[in-house]
Amino acid sequence: MKLRKLEIALQGLSGFSEPQASLEQYQTPAPLAARLLYHAFMKGDIKGKSVCDLGSGTGVLAIGASLLGAGMVTGVELDDKAVKVAQENAGLLDADVRFIVADVKDHTLPDRLGQYDTVIMNPPFGAQKSHADRPFIDLALSIAPVTYGIFNAGSRQFIKTYTQSRAGINEVVGGSFPIRRTFSFHTRDVQEIEVEILRLIRTIP
Secondary structure, three states: OOHHHHHHHHHOOOOOOOOOHHHOOOOOOHHHHHHHHHHHHHOOOOEOOEEEEEOOOOOHHHHHHHHOOEOEEEEEEOOHHHHHHHHHHHHHOOOOOEEEEOOOOOOOHHHHHOOOOEEEEOOOOOOOOOOOOHHHHHHHHHHOOEEEEEEEOOOHHHHHHHOOOOEEEEEEEEEEEEEEOOOOOOOOOEEEEEEEEEEEEEOOO
16 A cells, blocks of 8 residues: 555544544654654554554554554554544554554553564653553553554653653654644644654663
8 A cells, every 4th residue: 555545544533523632642743653653563563464553543653554454453553432432443453453452551561462573653742641652652662562653752762761761763863743723722723843763762671
């Protein structure tokens, strides 16, 4: 599947039915999701691989991975309502994805999930709770040797310091995340947030 075709397919997916500000629930934009996924695909980290989407929301990244030929895809999401939407989205595109309702902070989750080849994720940026992305990073590094994550532009040094001795930043791809007016505290119809897609390579066994 070509990049543009993937982007068009992901644009047709439904978003959050009842988004929660505390969880920073914003639909991952199709162009950004497609860029992350296709970059991972070209690096050999998607096709035929076991892939886990942490904080999978309505399933955009997980479904995209399935469409690009991942051998197995699991989506992990705390919000059961979002999981229902994700399952409907997967059915719409005939994507083979297993979605589970779970909290990434659950210390039993690594054993329950097992090991994967690749983690993909769009964790919270920390606008509502500082360092909300840390549990996602920790879980990702415990279950896969390769992680692709979307982070606020300028987070690179924090991620580098936080993952020191555990992982290294192998690549950085710039992008933008348009956030549409969703909650009462939003003052603009659309606000563009500059982001970075980071490829993390685990350095521990």
